[in-house]
Amino acid sequence: GAVVSQHPSRVICKSGTSVKIECRSLDFQATTMFWYRQFPKQSLMLMATSNEGSKATYEQGVEKDKFLINHASLTLSTLTVTSAHPEDSSFYICSAPRNSPNYGYTFGSGTRLTVV
Amino acid sequence: KNEVEQSPQNLTAQEGEFITINCSYSVGISALHWLQQHPGGGIVSLFMLSSGKKKHGRLIATINIQEKHSSLHITASHPRDSAVYICAVGFGNEKLTFGTGTRLTIIP
Numbered sequence: 001g002a003v004v005s006q007h008p009s010r011v012i013c014k015s016g017t018s019v020k021i022e023c024r025s026l027d028f029q030a031t032t033m034f035w036y037r038q039f040p041k042q043s044l045m046l047m048a049t050s051n052e053g054s055k056a057t058y059e060q061g062v063e064k065d066k067f068l069i070n071h072a073s074l075t076l077s078t079l080t081v082t083s084a085h086p087e088d089s090s091f092y093i094c095s096a097p098r099n100s101p102n103y104g105y106t107f108g109s110g111t112r113l114t115v116v
Numbered sequence: 117k118n119e120v121e122q123s124p125q126n127l128t129a130q131e132g133e134f135i136t137i138n139c140s141y142s143v144g145i146s147a148l149h150w151l152q153q154h155p156g157g158g159i160v161s162l163f164m165l166s167s168g169k170k171k172h173g174r175l176i177a178t179i180n181i182q183e184k185h186s187s188l189h190i191t192a193s194h195p196r197d198s199a200v201y202i203c204a205v206g207f208g209n210e211k212l213t214f215g216t217g218t219r220l221t222i223i224p
Contacts, residue, residue: 002170027177031209033210034211042216043202043215044202044212044214045214046211049211086119091157093157093159095159097208104161104164105212106161107151107159109156109157110157110158110159112157
């Protein structure tokens, strides 16, 4: 149980276009979703925290107008990279806290974004 | 802010060897997690610990709250165990603080 489905797994887009990444909780309600970014051989870096029905909380240095996060339902959170540039190429992954009884975290499978 | 450190950063071992990866943190925690990240990038949650020891198959995780230290052990290691193992601290809706990861390579 407690599965988060993330799509797409890989995407290549042209500079200046926007890309939407979706994370769906399949068998539980995800009131909170964490969005991370990971550069090669580096650790996960938290970009923002989304909460269903309210505005996302962005970490320092993350442009909220560039990385649009929407969490309109208890089963879907989306990250849109707007006006993508090559430096946005990275691995993006979402994670949701699991509900009781074990309160762990479930991760999506990640999205590898390449901007050309 | 909690600092999470892992060692070693890289570990190469022969198939069958007993593996130990260490994690230390600086501030008291609610829970510590061990995660496994495969080459494709997907992350699997292996354990969540707040005290004592947990075992799942060939994996064992221990935590010493007083010493702020946790270890992940792999018995009878296998090439399919090759992955990056990440220690993280946090609980519930808290942000996770991650260690830098340990890249494990098991040679047949």
